[in-house]
Amino acid sequence: MTTNSITILMDNRAEPPFQAEHGFSLWIEYDGCHILFDTGQTNGFMENAARLGIDVTQADYIILSHGHYDHTGGLPHVLPLAKQAVVVCHPGVFVDRYSIREGETKYIGMPPESRRMLRELDEKRLRFVTMPTALSAKIFLTGYVPRKTDYEDTGGPFYLTPDGASPDPLDDDLTLWLSTDRGIILLAGCSHAGIINQCYFVRKQEKSEKFRILVGGYHLMNADEKRLNQTINALRELAPEQVVACHCTGEEATTRLQHELGAMMALGAVGRRFLI
Numbered sequence: 512m513t514t515n516s517i518t519i520l521m522d523n524r525a526e527p528p529f530q531a532e533h534g535f536s537l538w539i540e541y542d543g544c545h546i547l548f549d550t551g552q553t554n555g556f557m558e559n560a561a562r563l564g565i566d567v568t569q570a571d572y573i574i575l576s577h578g579h580y581d582h583t584g585g586l587p588h589v590l591p592l593a594k595q596a597v598v599v600c601h602p603g604v605f606v607d608r609y610s611i612r613e614g615e616t617k618y619i620g621m622p623p624e625s626r627r628m629l630r631e632l633d634e635k636r637l638r639f640v641t642m643p644t645a646l647s648a649k650i651f652l653t654g655y656v657p658r659k660t661d662y663e664d665t666g667g668p669f670y671l672t673p674d675g676a677s678p679d680p681l682d683d684d685l686t687l688w689l690s691t692d693r694g695i696i697l698l699a700g701c702s703h704a705g706i707i708n709q710c711y712f713v714r715k716q717e718k719s720e721k722f723r724i725l726v727g728g729y730h731l732m733n734a735d736e737k738r739l740n741q742t743i744n745a746l747r748e749l750a751p752e753q754v755v756a757c758h759c760t761g762e763e764a765t766t767r768l769q770h771e772l773g774a775m776m777a778l779g780a781v782g783r784r785f786l787i
């Protein structure tokens with residue numbers, strides 16, 4: 512039976528019997544669609560899903576929020592089994608990308624096996640999205656999210672080349688949103704476009720001021736004081752009923768958001784389910 516809901520299948524936070532990893536994955540049932548939003552970095556999201564009684568092979572859509580390994584690495588485990596799923600992503604997911612921390616360069620783009628499978632996928636099952644796109648009458652993807660705020664950035668030392676010469680703008684970062692009677696539900700992977708930019712853009716598309724739930728990684732672990740303060744102020748103004756902090760939000764930033772925003776803030780973890 513389909514229950515309109517959002518379930519966290521993979522997150523940095525989990526309690527037994529679920530497993531955690533630095534990765535993110537959501538299962539969404541809404542408007543007659545089954546959607547897998549990101550695949551974590553291993554098959555862990557599938558093992559968590561099985562424990563939750565969720566059959567991810569029934570996905571109508573597999574959305575890749577962006578090309579980082581911790582969102583695309585699990586793809587080879589599900590794609591051969593989810594035979595009717597259409598993969599939806601920005602064409603920029605394929606580019607090589609790196610992080611450089613304390614002089615150490617790490618490849619953090621889509622793993623080769625995920626890339627190979629996507630390249631070999633029947634073209635009818637691969638849909639590229641660069642601008643606002645409807646997946647159903649109530650389910651939408653942003654495509655590229657314009658960067659408007661002056662206090663948000665991609666959130667990390669991200670580059671397109673291993674020498675760090677070319678910063679990665681993460682233009683492929685997509686946001687999913689659901690239109691509901693009680694307001695907008697916004698689902699983010701890593702919020703490399705900036706969670707406030709994402710909210711402003713979705714609000715403009717939806718022509719509605721009312722946010723119901725935000726769920727995602729907000730990538731605030733490297734945020735400076737200005738960004739944290741401005742983000743908190745903007746969230747107060749946007750006034751969603753609930754903001755669920757997952758994945759790459761960062762422990763310190765999450766504690767700060769909880770302190771400042773009180774009951775609006777909730778912690779994400781594998782297995783948490785939000786009814787729509």
Ligand SMILES: [Fe+2]
Binds near residue numbers: 579758759
């Ligand atoms: Fe991530």
Ligand SMILES: [Fe+2]
Binds near residue numbers: 577579701703
């Ligand atoms: Fe990311």
